[in-house]
Amino acid sequence: MRFTRRHPLLVAVSLCALAVLAARPADGDGSNAPGHGSVSGVSAEVARLYAEAESATTQYEAGRREAEKQRSTAQRLEKRLDRERRELAVLHKDLGRIASSQYRDGGGLPLTAHMLLADDPEQLMRGQRAVRQAEVSLDKAVGRSEHAETLLARDEAKAAAAWQRLETRNTELATLQRGIERKLETARWKLQGQADASVAAGACRGAVRLDQPERWFSSRWMAPVETYELSASYGSGGTRWANRHTGQDFAVPIGTPVRAVGSGEVVKVSCGGAFGIEIVVRHAGGYYTQYAHLAAVAVDQGDRVSPGQWIGQSGTSGNSTGPHLHFEVRVTPEMGSAVDPVPWLAGRGVTL
The missing domain is CATH 2.70.70.10 (Glucose Permease (Domain IIA))
Known part of the structure; x- marks a missing residue:
């Protein structure tokens, strides 16, 4: 069970x-037990491999935290892009409505045509004011639409760059992790090989002091x-x-x-x-x-x-x-x- x-x-x-195995061999007499070879050399190599693994783990953890920050940044940009896309769609509808209104009200006709069609000067002035107001509204709407499109394009580029950085970083982290695993595996079995040699010889090589x-x-x-x-x-x-x-x-x-x-x-x-x-x-x-x-x-x-x-x-x-x-x-x-x-x-x- x-x-x-x-x-x-x-x-x-x-x-x-x-x-963090900053291991060093003890000063005892077991350092030359049969089957060991240079115990100090093996211990030093194991210590070096573990130290490298510790350093790589520190880098991995720092990179993982940075990747999470990048992910949060990219997600915020995606939310802003969705909002900007909705606002831009509303602006496009406003442009269509203003253009349709101008068409129905005769907006865009030459001034001479308005004069010929007008029944009196007052009607002409009211028509011209309406046309100008419509044109001003249209200009403002076009300006807002262009500005929104510029912001959207900029933020889309930012979002794409953020996701690209995240993807690159994740690839780097995966490579780093594989390197850690390989080094640790090497260190573990080198340590175990040393233990097996001690058991086969029936003699301990002495304490390998560990930093507590x-x-x-x-x-x-x-x-x-x-x-x-x-x-x-x-x-x-x-x-x-x-x-x-x-x-x-x-x-x-x-x-x-x-x-x-x-x-x-x-x-x-x-x-x-x-x-x-x-x-x-x-x-x-x-x-x-x-x-x-x-x-x-x-x-x-x-x-x-x-x-x-x-x-x-x-x-x-x-x-x-x-x-x-x-x-x-x-x-x-x-x-x-x-x-x-x-x-x-x-x-x-x-x-x-």
């Missing part, structure tokens, strides 16, 4: 770019990842486990920052076996939390951690069928002592 957190899983672009987010958490407890989908739950059966599933799985992309759910001490960092790369943290009250199938660790055994601190990156190392975080709550540091983590977290104010 699959459960979904109330906040939907974010697009992998924004989730992984959030990591500039956030303060008011809560003493929290979920191990910020945004996720719940997958395999505690106690569920399946061919992947010898008996029953002993934790709660969080489906997240490779490289997602993994957080300490509460304050405690790192009592185990291991890079071999079915759990792949794993971390175990001891908390007050005699409980332990395990974070498994990681792609990298950001702490060493003996480190103190605080709630929300990034302690590693999710992956798919060990006995894993896809990228996810396996999270357990135990009463001892070893497997076989797990309790259901969902009600355990709920009892501490964390609803998954």
Whole structure:
């Protein structure tokens, strides 16, 4: 059965770019574990790729906001064009009505013809005044129509230019997004390849320190990842486990920052076996939390951690069928002592 957190899983672009993995290798002795090659070089490349992805994401978000502004501008112009087209149609009707009236009243006849047709001078003057008034009205209507047509042509050109800018910008954003996805995919699997090498060697390469987010958490407890989908739950059966599933799985992309759910001490960092790369943290009250199938660790055994601190990156190392975080709550540091983590977290104010 699959459960979904109330906040939907974010697009992998924004989730992984959030990591800002300015990673640097630790000074420990694990830097030359078999199968790794130059760990510092691999870490530097992963950090560079994530930094580029973060920069591209920033540009993408700025471009998206600009595109929304362009869209609003174009839509306002379209509304104004509709109004101007209606006003111009009314002016054209007025021109037709004035021209028809002049025709019926003899407007446009030569003055001599009016004199011949007039019964008296007063009638002639009244006729001429009517003609002149009609001509003035016609001139004004023509002027308004020409002005309206000029405005319409100008605004149509503005609207066309605005939509063209929007289309161009959307194309640029789509290209930028594809570039982000390619870079992130490269970074994720390079990170995972490094993890697989550690697991195969059965030796951890040491902590890759992550720049922590500039956030303060008011809560003493929290979920191990910020945004996720719940997958395999505690106690569920399946061919992947010898008996029953002993934790709660969080489906997240490779490289997602993994957080300490509460304050405690790192009592185990291991890079071999079915759990792949794993971390175990001891908390007050005699409980332990395990974070498994990681792609990298950001702490060493003996480190103190605080709630929300990034302690590693999710992956798919060990006995894993896809990228996810396996999270357990135990009463001892070893497997076989797990309790259901969902009600355990709920009892501490964390609803998954």
